[in-house]
Every structure is written in structure tokens, then in C-alpha cells.
Amino acid sequence: MTPRTRRRTEALSRDRIVEAAVELLDTTGEAGLTFRTLTERLATGAGAIYWHVANKGELLDAATDGVLATALTAGSTGSPGDEVRAVALGLFDAIDRHPWLATQLALQLSRGSVTPRIFEAVGRPVQALGVPEGHRFTTTSALVSYILGAAGQNAANARSPIPHPNRTEFLDAVSSAWENLDPQEYPFTRSVAAELRGHDDREQFLTGVDLILAGITAVHPPG
Amino acid sequence: MTPRTRRRTEALSRDRIVEAAVELLDTTGEAGLTFRTLTERLATGAGAIYWHVANKGELLDAATDGVLATALTAGSTGSPGDEVRAVALGLFDAIDRHPWLATQLALQLSRGSVTPRIFEAVGRPVQALGVPEGHRFTTTSALVSYILGAAGQNAANARSPIPHPNRTEFLDAVSSAWENLDPQEYPFTRSVAAELRGHDDREQFLTGVDLILAGITAVHPPG
DNA sequence: TTCCATATTGGAACGGCGTTCCAGATATGT
DNA sequence: ACATATCTGGAACGCCGTTCCAATATGGAA
Numbered sequence: 397m398t399p400r401t402r403r404r405t406e407a408l409s410r411d412r413i414v415e416a417a418v419e420l421l422d423t424t425g426e427a428g429l430t431f432r433t434l435t436e437r438l439a440t441g442a443g444a445i446y447w448h449v450a451n452k453g454e455l456l457d458a459a460t461d462g463v464l465a466t467a468l469t470a471g472s473t474g475s476p477g478d479e480v481r482a483v484a485l486g487l488f489d490a491i492d493r494h495p496w497l498a499t500q501l502a503l504q505l506s507r508g509s510v511t512p513r514i515f516e517a518v519g520r521p522v523q524a525l526g527v528p529e530g531h532r533f534t535t536t537s538a539l540v541s542y543i544l545g546a547a548g549q550n551a552a553n554a555r556s557p558i559p560h561p562n563r564t565e566f567l568d569a570v571s572s573a574w575e576n577l578d579p580q581e582y583p584f585t586r587s588v589a590a591e592l593r594g595h596d597d598r599e600q601f602l603t604g605v606d607l608i609l610a611g612i613t614a615v616h617p618p619g
Numbered sequence: 620m621t622p623r624t625r626r627r628t629e630a631l632s633r634d635r636i637v638e639a640a641v642e643l644l645d646t647t648g649e650a651g652l653t654f655r656t657l658t659e660r661l662a663t664g665a666g667a668i669y670w671h672v673a674n675k676g677e678l679l680d681a682a683t684d685g686v687l688a689t690a691l692t693a694g695s696t697g698s699p700g701d702e703v704r705a706v707a708l709g710l711f712d713a714i715d716r717h718p719w720l721a722t723q724l725a726l727q728l729s730r731g732s733v734t735p736r737i738f739e740a741v742g743r744p745v746q747a748l749g750v751p752e753g754h755r756f757t758t759t760s761a762l763v764s765y766i767l768g769a770a771g772q773n774a775a776n777a778r779s780p781i782p783h784p785n786r787t788e789f790l791d792a793v794s795s796a797w798e799n800l801d802p803q804e805y806p807f808t809r810s811v812a813a814e815l816r817g818h819d820d821r822e823q824f825l826t827g828v829d830l831i832l833a834g835i836t837a838v839h840p841p842g
Numbered sequence: 843t844t845c846c847a848t849a850t851t852g853g854a855a856c857g858g859c860g861t862t863c864c865a866g867a868t869a870t871g872t
Numbered sequence: 873a874c875a876t877a878t879c880t881g882g883a884a885c886g887c888c889g890t891t892c893c894a895a896t897a898t899g900g901a902a
Contacts (some may be wrong), residue, residue: 408851431889441852442890448850452889502725505772506779512800512808519807532807533814538765538827545768546761549728556729577735584742584755585735591756604761611834631880654860664881665861671879675860844902851896859888869878 408440410448414458421459421496425555457508460500463490464510468517476524477609483517484543484605488598491547498551501544514540525609526618539608546601553597567593631663633671637681644682644719648778680731683723686713687733691740699747700832706740707766707828711821714770721774724767737763748832749841758839762831769824776820790816 406412416437420429431442431452438445449455467490470482491497504510519536527535560566574582574589629635639660643652654665654675661668672678690713693705714720727733742759750758783789797805797812 430887432887435852441854443853443892444851446890498725502721502771502775506776512797512805515811516805516808519811523807523810529810530814533811533818534823534826535830536807536811537823538769538830541769541772541827542761542765542831543768545766545771546764548725548768548771549764552725553729574735582735582739584746584759585739587746587752588738588742588756588759591753595756600757600760603757604764607758607761607834607838608765608831609834610837611830611832614833614837615830653858655858658881664883666863666882667880669861846901847899849896849898852894854892854894856891857889860886862885863883865881867878867880870876872874872876 408438408444408448410458413438413445413448414455414462417455418459418463418494422494426496426499456500457504460497460504460510463494463497464501464513466490468513470517472520476521479521479524480518480539480609481602481605483521484539485598485602487514487543488547488550488601491551492554492597495551495554498544498548502548505544518543522612525612525616527612527616531616535612539605542604542608546604550597550601564594567595631661631667631671633681636661636668636671637678637685640678641682641686641717645717649719649722679723680727683720683727683733686717686720687724687736689713691736693740695743699744702744702747703741703762703832704825704828706744707762708821708825710737710766711770711773711824714774715777715820718774718777721767721771725771728767737767741766745835748835748839750835750839754839758835762828765827765831769827773820773824787817790818 413434416434417429420433420437424433431445434445435442449458467486468483470479470486472479474482491501501510501514515536518539519532522536522539523532556566560569571589571593574585574592577586579586636657639657640652643656643660647656654668657668658665672681690709691706693702693709695702697705714724724733724737738759741762742755745759745762746755779789783792794812794816797808797815800809802809
């Protein structure tokens, strides 16, 4: 089964290309993935890559699909509320690990298989929560919007232009900036600058999920 | 006051450049704004533009600032809940009119003056809603996340790769696609495909805002 | 084993992008 | 009026995604 003539390097394949693309995206950011860096990393030429992948968009789609698949494999254990939290956290953490995911999800939501996958994962526990027919689509949409919006903002912070050595220092800087805003124009923002300091992103994200869950049970009381 | 020697064309200025950029973004999309189309539109050279604007990022920032300013001028009339709805709708409509805003807001949220402006507009009525100190930052963040997430998804649909002649046809196509999904893997998504048909984006967006408002009053009962 | 059609590869080349550079034109202060 | 600072237009640079194609590797038929 071993080919008589051994290849110089491991055979190129769509999977190997996508894997390298994800690695480049994770380590060097969205701007770090170019066909030139990719050809260098894979020790090949552009034409070879284009034989396996139609264009950069398809490459990004494939990268998104792969990462998303592992993010959405949540075991359906616990109450519907717990499951919503689990799915939400799965997406949040995936976007946190791969900030480029936020951009891609925003771009792909209109097409492709991304929307149904996310919708299914969030909608199932929503239905189990007792949301009546006719409200399930809207309710699930609201949750998905929040999840992607919050995770996206988090990702935006992650790929901030100015890199910050540690999180405390970063929060201090933003908090101080808020405290120095014009008191006439920004009274509220100034007043919550202290709350910003030392908050945990994940925890805050979950609090938001709970807020929406509370709204769901308030609007659609169980029983 | 009129200069002795009349200019061939109206004098170039930062404002005129930003104005042209917004127009190009609105009419030809994010990819339609290039320094070449801009020089053509303004009948000048690249160097002239770079004299007034540092780079493309600053140009996009300025365009975002301008559009956002008009979007956030909401008269504070009505109950706190109404005001939250008004601010949310203002942002939603602005992003609907200028789909490129969604991308820019996601990019700029970490820096610049964008975050405080939005935070202030949303946070003031949140405070008026009776949310106690220590919860205001998190609550406002949740609302902002939902607003930007939902509006962003809407914008993604707007700049869909395949242009759709009318909305009904577009919804029919997506709805049919959902109904044809694998029954084993996508039972929920299939079951809500009908709800997708004929829904109104703005209305659905507001329903989500109300859901969160209901959650806020449930978690922090007034009085 | 030899041969050939097909599958795959590497790299040169193309047009378009953001940006830089600079010679010249235009405005301003004395 | 002239010297200085401001502003302009366009050529050129390097990088991008993508296309094209000659060269190579592969696998079945003869």
C-alpha cells in the first residue's frame, strides 16, 4: 500500500490546508492569513492550494465550519436553562479562543450551514423551556443575537490594536478613561466606570444569558 | 471675502472627503470604498486625500462617528422602557440604512469614542428603570450586546452575496431551505421555518428588546 | 515493464489595493 | 513683491487574491 516512490513531503489535502489556515488565523490574526504565508507554511505554491480550495472565502468557510463543529458538541445534560447556558458558553469560549470566528460568523450567518447549526443548538432547549409555538423563532433569534453580539464584542477587545500585558492593566486604563469623560455628557458612563474594573467577561456574559432567560420565563410562565 | 483667484473645484476638506466616503459606502458597499474610487469621485489625487486623513481606518472611523451621531440623537420622551426602545431602534435603523456600520462598530468598540456614546444612550434609561448600582454596567452591556448583535445579523442579510428582488421571495427561499433540512439533525429549525416566513425584522428586533426589558424588571422588580 | 491520460504541483505574472513620495501649484504673512 | 507654509495631483512601491501554465507525479491499460 505504501507508494513505491515516497513523496518529498506529506501529500497536500484540503484538510491539511484548512488546518494550517486555522493555525495561522489563531496565531497571527485575520490579517496574518494570506495565500503567501500559507504557501510558505505548507512549502508549496499558490496553484496547489487553489486546486483544493476555490478561493479564500471558501477557505474561511471551511475553517469556520470545523471550529464551530467542535464548539457545538454540547452534551444535553441538565435543565433547559443549563443547556442554553452550556451552548452559549461553548460559542463564547470558541470565539474567545478564535477571535476571527466572530467576523466569520457575522459574514456567514446569511448563507451556508452556520445559521441552522447554531439555531438548532439554541432553539432546542428554548423549546424545552416551554416557549409556545409562534414565539420560538423570535425568542431563539433574540438569544442568538445576544450570544453573537456579546462574543463579538469580546473578540473585538481581544484583537485590540494596542496589546495589553495583563487584563487588570487594560481594565484600569479603560476605567480611568471613562472616569475622565465630560461629566455633562457622560454622567452614566462615568458612574459605572468602577463596575467595569475587575469584572469577569465570562461571568458577565452568563449574567446576560440569565437576564434573557428570566425574560423568557416572565413572558412565558411555565406550567 | 471671495478669493481673487477662484478654485477650479470646491476646496477639498476632511468633511467633504468623509461625506463622499459615506456616500460610496452606502451605494457601493464596503468593498466599493477605495482610495481610487474616492479620488475619482472627488476629482483629485491620493496624496491630497492623505493630507486630510491619515489612513483608511481613520476615514472609516470618521464616517462611523458622523452617522452614529445622527443615529443617537433621541429625544428623551416617554418611559425609560420607551427610551430604551427608541435608542435601540435608532441604532437598528442606522445600521439598516448603512450596513457597513455593523462592521465598523464591531471593530471600533474596543477603542475610540463609540463605546461611551452608545453606553451612555442605553445606560441612562437603564438606570431610570431602577436597576441598582453594581448591576448597571452588566445590564447595559447585555442590552448593547443584543442591539449590536441583532442589528449586525440584519446587516449581514442586507449585504447578502445573492441579491434578492423582494423580501418575500428571500424569506420563502430561506424558509424552504430550512424545511428541507435533515429531520434527524434539525427538528427544531424545521419546526420554526414557518415562523420565519413573513416576519418583520424591525418588529422581531423590538420583541427581543422587550424580552430583555422583561428580564430586567423580573430580576430587579421596581418599587 | 512501458506507456499514456489524468491528477497534482510550484511558481511566475496580473490587476487592484493602501500607502508613500515628491515636484509643482496655491494661499498667506510681511 | 516675494518668501514661506499649505495643499494638490499623480507616479511608484509592496502586498494582496487570483489566474495561468509548464513540469511532475500517479495509476491503470497494454
